[in-house]
Amino acid sequence: MRLGKGLWVPRPSEGRMSLKGRDLIAIRDLSSDEILDLLARAREMIPCxxxxxxxxxxxxxxxxMGFFEPSTRTRLSFESAVLRxxxxxxxxxxxxxxxxRKGESLSDTVRMLTGYADAIVLRHPNEGAAQLAARVSDKPVINAGDGAGQHPTQTLLDLATIHERFGTLTGxxxxxxxxxxxGRTVHSLAYALAxxxxxxxxxxxxxxxxxEELRSELERSGAKVQMEGDIRKAVREADVLYVTRIQKERFGDEGExxxxxxxxxxxxxxxxxAKERLTILHPLPRAGEIAPEIDRTPYAAYFRQAFLGVPVRMALLDAILGGGPAAA
Amino acid sequence: MTDTHDLRISAIRNGTVIDHIGGGLALDVLRILGVHGIERESTVSIALHVRSGKLGWKDIVKVENMELSPRTVNAIALIAPTATISIIRDFTVREKRPVTLPETIEGIVRCPNPNCISNQGEPIESEFAVTRRHPVVLTCVYCGRAVDDFLRHLA
Known part of the structure; x- marks a missing residue:
């Protein structure tokens, strides 16, 4: 469906406001205006x-829903969004x-899904799987996570949570x-925040x-990026603390x-x-990185973040498949 | 082919001359040719370290009875961007052109990311966007991995 040739190649999306029929493979498929438009539409979807x-x-x-890797929140929130x-x-x-399991290629599986549905949501353990699916299918493909690669709808709901708390994404x-x-979520989020x-x-x-590749790219794009080894100092000065789980499944070596x-x-x-307005996010599941006692503090926003997955994915599906105002 | 240095290796009746290869890169060019197979009836001649007005020193590769496919020319452009390709028919240069690096490279380099979908036996060719030209950096269109040491990753 897409003419853009690759994940890291400049896309012709800048300035386009219609998502109708488009794929979403990486957050950089969306211009800043399109992201803000989706967040506004997600807010409208909250009562639904x-x-x-x-x-x-x-x-x-x-x-x-082609989920070839375990998922709880992403799959259920996409299903909930479609049903709602x-x-x-x-x-x-x-x-x-x-x-x-019988050895069918992803390409063939996607061709089959293309014949059965109006859009495909794909999670797969290999990087680039969604890009391949988008090339094979003439139906819109939404990337719901490809290995250690991209997870753009997670980024959208991260941004939606930040925007809901602060009313802005700037500064x-x-x-x-x-x-x-x-952590694929932080890669996409860092790019979007930049x-x-x-x-x-x-x-x-x-x-x-x-x-290093990503860090240099962020710096080249003019983002203010710094490393802080002192976790206490980092937390004291933070508006948003985005915590991630160590991705055990991505380590080749148990010892590492x-x-x-x-x-x-x-x-x-x-x-x-910490600042009074500090907001703590986590893409979940957590594995001990955030103590349960934090859940009861006003800082905790990660369950709200998980809920916002539904209205954000509703807004996206409506824009791609529905007849809403963002669809031409 | 008036350069007298070329006479150190014999002129060819029909085939392709890859000239103006940067000094020391001829063996890499041969690796590229090897990748796609040199025809059984072809003789390959190599001149290394030939004096060149433009480059100082250059290498030359001559392949008899073979005209290179666009895909092979693209691969040569990757490692020897200064090269020229001359098509020889009956000892005469019929066509001479510089190699040009295309915007995308298909099937020549494999993605160094073992977890990339292009390495999983799918019925697809690897594909890279040329994201920088000097020096060349390729980026996998599937997983986004950047490659600058592509000689180590020839398909």
Whole structure:
């Protein structure tokens, strides 16, 4: 569906406001204006996501969920979004239960899904899988996570949570804490934040630093990026603290994982001296990086963040498949 | 082919001369040719370290009875961007052109990311966008991995 030739190649999306029929493979497929437009539409969708208002622009539409890697929040929130919008889902929730177990290629599976649905939401363990699907399919493809690669709808809901809290994405000091090497959500988020002029602070164990390639790219794009080894100092000065889980499944070597497991934890003593408006986000699931005692503080926004996954994905599906104002 | 240095290796009746290869790169060019197979009836001649007005020193490769496919020419452009390709028919240069690096490179280099979908046996060719030209950097259109040491990753 897309004419753009690659993830890192400039896309012809700048200035285009119609998402109708388009793929979403990486957050950079969207211009800043398109992101802000989607966030505004997501806010309007909140009552529908809560079930207090009914809007069904996807009535009669079928969305295929191809989940070839475990997922709870992403798959369920996409399914909820489709159902709330009046559409229906067909789902592969377990690669082992699909023909891929028999050796069917992803290309063939996507061709099959193309014949069965109006759009495809894809999660896959290999980087570039969604890009391949977008080339194979003439239906819109939404990337719901490809290996250690891209996860653009997670970024949209991260931005939606920040925007809901602060009313802006500009001028905030955002600390990215944890696994910045393998954590795909932080890669996309850092790129998006850079577009909105946020100040990005990187705090991670040395083994899990942001890939140099990405850091240089952020700096080239004019983003303010700094590394801060002192986690207390980073937290004290933060507006947003974005915590990630160490991606155990991305480590080739169990020994390497054990070296860094448990190397950071956000608890009440760490938050002493934090700004009153500090907002803590986490893409979830967490594995001990945030103590449960934080859940009861006003800083915790990660469950709200998980909920916003539904209205954000509703806004996106409506824009791509529905007849809403962002669709031409 | 008036350069007298060329006479150190014999002129060819029909085939292709790859001239103005940067000094020391001829063996890499041969690797590229090797990748796509040199025809059984072809003789390959190499001149290394030939004095050149333009480059100081250059290498030359002559391949008999073979005209290079656009894909092979693209691959040569990757490693020897100063090269020229001359098509020889009956000892006469019929066509001479510089190599040009295209915007995308298909099938020549494999993605160094083992987890890239292009390395999973899918019925697709690897594909890279040329994201920088001096020096050349390729970026996998599937996973976004950047490659500058592509000689180590020839398909």
């Amino acid at each position: 996501a809560e079930g207090t208002r009914v809007r069904e622009p996807l009535n009669g539409r079928i969305v295929a 919008l009046g559409g229906r889902c067909i789902t592969i929730a377990d690669a082992m239960a699909s023909s891929m 905030l000091r955002v600390v990215l804490l944890g696994d910045l090497r393998y 577009q909105f002029g946020a100040e990005i602070v990187l705090t991670s164990p040395p083994e899990l630093r942001l890939p 994982y054990r070296k860094v497991a448990g190397s950071y934890r956000v608890d009440l003593p760490l938050l002493e001296g």
